[in-house]
Amino acid sequence: MIQRPQRNGLACAVAALVFDQASKALALAYATPLSAGVEILPVFNLVLVFNRGASFGSFSAVPWWALSLAGLAVVAVLATWLWRMLNRWVGAGLGLVIGGALGNVIDRGRQGAVTDFLDIHWGADHWPAFNFADVAIVGGVILFLIGERRR
DSSP: OOOHHHHHHHHHHHHHHHHHHHHHHHHHHTHHHHHHOEEEETTEEEEEEEEOSSGGGTTTTSOHHHHHHHHHHHHHHHHHHHHHOOOHHHHHHHHHHHHHHHHHHHHHHHHSSEEEEEEEEETTEEOOOBOHHHHHHHHHHHHHHHHHHTO
8 A cells, every 4th residue: 555655746746747748738839929938927928948958958968868868767766765755745845856857858758858938037137947847846855855854
């Protein structure tokens, strides 16, 4: 029987993956307006970008399949860790990271790049565009750290 931390982690992984892929499908469906950028708030735009690298475009010279294999290796390690986890906060955090990583691996396999569309900026200074898989990964790390402190 699956224990509570593993159930939480699995539920978080599935939710992150489904939400990420659905939001990317919407971004791709509205590619024409998003390619020029759509202002939502004075500090937030929607803009379609294809990231061929990893975080912030780093490793863009590495082939997509190598980045995908690295992502799958990370998922395998985290899934093993999740299966042994007894802390539900850490389990949820690991699940979010797993779901986010899988969302980006799916993009690389489907189109050779990750679909990014969220753009935070202050004036002309823009943070690199990102997606909900990235949000899940960062949120998962935060939950993981909270869970580790609660031990």
